[in-house]
């Protein structure tokens with residue numbers, strides 16, 4: 001049995017011992033049959049949240065109104081969700097009328113796609129009411145039940161379909177695809193945060209190119225904040241985007257679209273400030289790399305990771321070969337890699353010069369840093385002191 005299932009099994013068995021049903025459901029069952037790494041385990045049970053809380057000593061209410069309790073157990077933390085049905089999502093974030101039910105079948109029916117609507121029991125028996133296994137074998141994404149109905153209940157499912165295309169390299173079953181084309185405009189009602197979360201997952205996938213093509217061809221792209229257009233997607237598809245990580249892929253889309261104001265592009269996606277500032281930094285670095293090679297000073301002041309991201313993205317944009325070895329060699333040859341590698345502190349400078357602290361400490365530190373980086377001064381206290389006394393003080 002898969003290690004992830006094994007660790008969670010005592011939790012399911014404990015629930016069963018109290019007379020309830022418990023199953024592995026959703027993405028973990030799908031990924032198990034696909035032989036993919038299982039990220040998180042979802043457990044569905046016939047017990048209500050209150051009943052679950054009565055069984056386990058340590059629980060956390062992480063979404064109790066939707067039936068989810070986190071169980072803290074010897075082998076880890078597990079999300080346990082009561083079987084439920086859900087109606088429409090009139091606020092387009094959360095279903096309005098979650099109803100707890102006692103039947104697994106009802107719970108599986110409310111799930112989005114057949115491949116996500118399978119359950120495994122503690123004895124590893126599969127419940128597959130909608131032929132999810134068959135769709136997995138055919139590598140097809142198909143809604144549970146009528147696609148029009150399912151997309152009217154929650155339009156986000158359309159974007160989820162294309163993000164699964166990207167992640168799994170599947171196709172979308174014809175009726176499901178046609179329904180997306182007809183219902184794409186309903187995404188206008190969906191909360192942006194939910195769309196952004198799916199879009200970020202789409203960017204990770206090995207079939208991102210096809211997923212982006214579907215996003216444009218179905219009309220989904222029109223209802224997302226601006227970024228994905230036919231011309232950007234066509235251009236990106238011809239490039240070596242596969243070597244890029246998700247955030248670098250986003251940068252590639254932005255730079256291919258030649259947007260000048262990155263903040264203005266990303267704000268409507270409600271991305272975090274951290275993500276936005278990181279994109280601005282990386283875009284600036286790609287701009288620098290278009291003009292010149294990166295130096296030790298770039299690596300020192302900016303750090304290895306952003307420089308590698310910029311180097312990679314610039315190479316993909318310009319259809320150049322990306323050579324990670326070069327940057328890493330440059331980095332490894334650096335005597336100091338960040339401030340923490342300097343052997344002296346501001347207090348040393350104050351002691352050696354007999355001056356009181358002030359802005360000069362920062363200037364002097366920067367001057368020494370530069371000399372050490374350029375290998376014109378050793379990173380040793382005695383050498384640095386000599387330099388401060390003979391050069392800096394004489395200025």
Ligand code: ATP
Nearest residue numbers: 026027028039042110111112113116117154156157
């Ligand atoms: P991943 O491995 O990427 O997390 P996942 O299938 O686990 O994929 P989640 O978003 O974590 O996706 O959702 C868990 C499960 O909940 C899904 O497998 C599906 O059964 C159900 N689900 C999630 N979102 C929806 C939705 N909008 N409509 C219906 N069912 C959904």
Ligand code: MG
Nearest residue numbers: 027028039040
């Ligand atoms: Mg999941």
